[in-house]
Amino acid sequence: MAKTLFDEGVSSILFLDRRSFYPTPQEVAELWSDMFPFTAVMENLQVKDTDDALYKMFENESDFYKQEFTTTTALTIAANGTESAALTITGQVGLSTTVDSTYKGYVCEIWDSTKTTKRGVVVITQGSTTIDVKTLKATAITTVSGDYFIVIGKIRGEGSVALIAPKKEVSVVWNSTAYLSDSAEITGDMAASAKLRGYSTEMAFQRQEMFKRYKNFTEQTLMKSVSTVGTNFGGSGTFSEASLRTIADADSVTGSLRTTYGYVPILEDYGTTFSGAGAIDEDTNIFKIAGSAITYNDYIKYCEIIFDKRDMDEALGFSGRSHITTIAQKVADGDKKFGWLGKMQLGDKKWNSIGFSMRALETNHGVIWLVPTKSLRNAYKNWQLIPNLDHIGIARFRPDEYKNDVKQDDDYDGVKDTIKSSKGLWMRLLKSHHIVQFT
Secondary structure (H helix, E strand, O other): OOOOOOOOOOOOOOOHHHOOOOOOOOOOOOOOOOOOHHHHHHHHHOEEEOOOOEEEEEEOOOOOOOOEEEEOOOOEEOOOOOOOOOEOEEEEEOOOOOOOHHHOOEEEEEEOOOOOOEEEEEEEEEEEOEEEEEEOOOOOEEOOOOOEEEEEEEOOOOOOOOOOOOOOOOEEEEEEOEEEEEEEEEEHHHHHOOOEOOEOOHHHHHHHHHHHHHHHHHHHHHHHOOOOOOOOOOOOOOOOOHHHHHOEOOOOOEOOOOOOOOHHHHHHHHOOEEOOOOOOOOOOOEEEEOHHHOOHHHHHHHHHHHHHOOOOOEEEEEEOHHHHHHHHHHHOOOOOOOOOOOOOEEEEEEEOOOOOEEEEEEOOOOEEEEEEOOOOOHHHOOEEEEOOHHHEEEEEEEEEEEEOOOOOHHHOOEEEEEEEEEEEEEEOOHHHOEEEEEO
């Protein structure tokens, strides 16, 4: 027999059917990431409007900070300024890859292959596929294959004519905006319903979900997307939109898909990675190290390279939660090597003007502000992205555009909204951007 509402009451009506289950019927608990700090920083930092979905950027890396080459010739450079026999050189950095007369006058220190033993100082007197040199001291110098010649200056003789200048061009890098879009849609009957518990209408709920998704898509795209157009960070790219034309969208419209190259793939595809073994390249972009084994001695070496490429001694480190956990555990470990005692300290949490929290990781070389980043989850939870904020931002071809009720033809029974934009990541000076990844 069915349970009644009360004694002698109407039979066959379940008691539970007459109850009000919802103490706050207009309230829905939401679980979602309400802040995407990487995008927020990019949008507040630099948004550059472009009149073309494909955009180029100029950049220049001054060569004076590192000009060197190695020799494959083993010979003795005579004392007292006697000109040497020809030396074959290779591995030029900051100099023309073709040996020519512009090499004349360079003063070079000669170091062994490990750069720990200095052999002497010479001046280049001839340059034409090979070089001739003269020592500047009254002692001979014996070179070994693999020795480094490091440029420290350029000189000319009194009464001589001006030296031949090396040619220097600015470099060009590029990217493409991504055509981002999302929609919200319901049927006509759902639109006519009085209300959905927790929201004024079903469409209000769907619209809010669309805005959340779109915000997440934007952040994920700027961080992780790739593009067939490339970037030329490798120095051998070809600027062409033709490669896009081979990609058709879901409706088989050829050439309509456009994406951008995001931060992580740029560093992975064009940068230099250190995986925890051997010497660290001073131009490293990605540091991969076992989180359980990370020490103060490791981390400070990374910071040396990270801050050497920047004009400021502060940087934002957009970090997954597990990455921050590993650092906090190391700072608090028993040997204190990663923590206090004047070496490295994890400071108090603070809120910046944009609205997200961060904590200062103080190192000898500079401060990395650790920013908990909810879009760095799952496979990226142990990652930290450290962009050079002077050379990164958003390129905007078409701003965000939101449209209501866009699908009306042929007596469509429903409501459909859409949001779209065309924007991408603009980024220069690859060597000044970094990732620290705990494996």
